[in-house]
Amino acid sequence: MEQILDLVIVGGGPVGLAAALKAQAHRYSFVLLESQDKLGGQLIELYPEKEIVDISGHESILAKNYIEWLVGQFDETSRKRLLTEQKVTAIIPASDLVTVTSEKMTFRAKAAIVATGLGVYMPRLLECHGAEGCRNIIYVLHRLDFLKGKRVAILGGGDAALDWARDISRQTPDVTLIHRRREFRGDINTIADIKTLKVMTPYVPARVEGTPGQAHELYLENMETKQIEKIEVDYIFVNYGHIPVSASFGLETSGPGIKVNETMETSAAHIYAVGDVASYEGKKRRIDAGMAELANLFMELERIIGRP
Helix, strand or coil: CCCCEEEEEECCCHHHHHHHHHHHHCCCCEEEECCCCCCCCHHHHCCCCCEECCECCECCEEHHHHHHHHHHCCCHHHHCCEECCCCEEEEEEECCEEEEEECCCEEEEEEEEECCCCCEEEECCCCCECCCCCCCEECCCCCCHHHCCCCEEEECCCHHHHHHHHHHHCCCCCEEEECCCCCCCCCHHHHCCCCCCEEECCEEEEEEEEECCEEEEEEEEECCCCCEEEEECCEEEECCCEEEECCCCCCCEECCEEECCCCCECCCCCEEECHHHEECCCCCCCHHHHHHHHHHHHHHHHHHCCCC
16 A cells, blocks of 8 residues: 655755654654755755854854754654655645655655755856866865865855855965955955955956866956956865756746745645745745744644644
């Protein structure tokens, strides 16, 4: 006989994991399906060393440590329900049940939660002469220890680039932050007290020179004077943002996300969306906002599935 689950959760980032923890607390039968080979979503794929300061109960915590803490809250039985390398291809409502199909398996449940963030993220590449194929041009900061004493250039002007500048400056005094505008999009207070950090604005990369597969020199053009300056580098970190490749599973969308109502239900019955993928008026794409959405959603699920 086919087992009917209470809940299928699509997405193994922080909000998806928090949804699974709530399902565990409610004693719901569930599975969590994550397309990547590890849990954590954007926090692990893009910013594992980033300090997070907007999570209730954690004054400040590294992204990778927060994901580790979340996973550590599951009991042994629930941990086996966190399935990786399960790319979901369809979520289909039918009568009172929802069918969720991945490339490997099919599940039927009383409800489904889409918590996929803004999907899979592809970094915007550094496009200048000589950059292609350089192994020391990096788009994701997974660890810091290899940067001790190295010459590092960081390209970008948002919060993530500023976070990188702060964190990498703790490993080496030779860090240059380069931005095309004089004003940064991110919070400049992040780097306010770093005396060793060199900031170059308004500059853009003109070309990279070095040996095959390795950048040694970064040439920068001043956007105002057109003067070219050269800096020597061991690593170039690029943070020009990421291009989301998202899936809406045929659900009604609004802007960059899936449209939901006040109970977080989508255009299809018993299919819900929370976190960055959910879209509604006044939406804030932050982890704490996703956690608040979960509280509303589980009040609705108690009506459909039952109370703990």
